[in-house]
Amino acid sequence: MNARQDVAAATAPSALSQDLTPTALRQSLGCFPSGVTVVTARAADGRPVGLTVNSFASLSLEPPLLLWSLANRSPNRQAFRQATHFAIHVLAAHQGETALQFANSRLPDKFQGIALQPPLWAEAPPLLADSHALFLCESRDAIESGDHTLFIGRIQQHRRDQGAPLLFYRGQFGEVKT
Numbered sequence: 001m002n003a004r005q006d007v008a009a010a011t012a013p014s015a016l017s018q019d020l021t022p023t024a025l026r027q028s029l030g031c032f033p034s035g036v037t038v039v040t041a042r043a044a045d046g047r048p049v050g051l052t053v054n055s056f057a058s059l060s061l062e063p064p065l066l067l068w069s070l071a072n073r074s075p076n077r078q079a080f081r082q083a084t085h086f087a088i089h090v091l092a093a094h095q096g097e098t099a100l101q102f103a104n105s106r107l108p109d110k111f112q113g114i115a116l117q118p119p120l121w122a123e124a125p126p127l128l129a130d131s132h133a134l135f136l137c138e139s140r141d142a143i144e145s146g147d148h149t150l151f152i153g154r155i156q157q158h159r160r161d162q163g164a165p166l167l168f169y170r171g172q173f174g175e176v177k178t
C-alpha cells in the first residue's frame with residue numbers, strides 16, 4: 001500500500017449499522033466534537049447542584065435562547081425543573097479536572113474546592129469564578145423526550161474571556177490546536 005492508500009483505508013467509513021445500543025450510539029455520536037460546560041442551579045432548599053454537560057447548544061438570538069439536556073435518571077432532575085434560573089459555564093482548556101469533578105455522581109459535594117463568584121441574589125445559581133464563558137439564564141421550558149429532559153433558557157447575562165476552550169471528542173478531552 002502506498003501512503004495515499006493508507007490514508008484512504010484509515011478514513012474509509014464503516015458499513016452502515018443498525019446497532020442502536022447506547023455503546024454503539026455513543027461511539028458514532030462521539031465523532032461530533034463539542035465544548036464542555038458545567039451547568040449549575042440552586043435546589044428549592046438552597047443546595048447548589050451542578051453537572052458536566054456537552055449537550056449545550058445555542059437555539060435563538062432574538063430572543064436569546066439556549067438549550068441543554070439532562071438524563072432523567074439524574075437525582076437533580078427535580079431541582080433543575082423547579083429552579084427559576086440556571087447557569088452554563090463553558091469550561092476553559094485548563095479545566096479538565098473541573099469537568100471530571102462535576103461528572104462524578106459519587107462525590108458527596110461536587111462544589112468542594114471550586115471557587116465561586118459572590119451570589120448575585122439569594123437563590124441565584126452558583127457561578128464558578130473561573131470559566132471560558134458564562135451564560136446566566138432564566139429557565140423557560142423543560143421538555144421530556146426519550147430518556148432526557150431538554151431545558152431551554154433565556155440568556156439574561158453573559159461574559160467570556162480571550163482564552164481557549166476545553167474540547168470533548170471521542171470520549172477524550174482536548175484543546176484547540178492553533
Ligand SMILES: Cc1cc2nc3c(=O)[nH]c(=O)nc-3n(C[C@H](O)[C@H](O)[C@H](O)COP(=O)(O)O)c2cc1C
Pocket residue numbers: 036050051052053054055056069070071073074075076099102103104105106168
Ligand atoms: C464530557 C461530558 C459530557 C456530559 N454531558 C452530559 C449531558 O449533556 N447531559 C447529562 O445529563 N449528563 C452528561 N454527562 C454526564 C454527567 O456529567 C454525569 O452523569 C453527572 O455525574 C450527572 O450528575 P448528577 O448525577 O448529579 O445528575 C456528561 C459527562 C461528560 C464527562
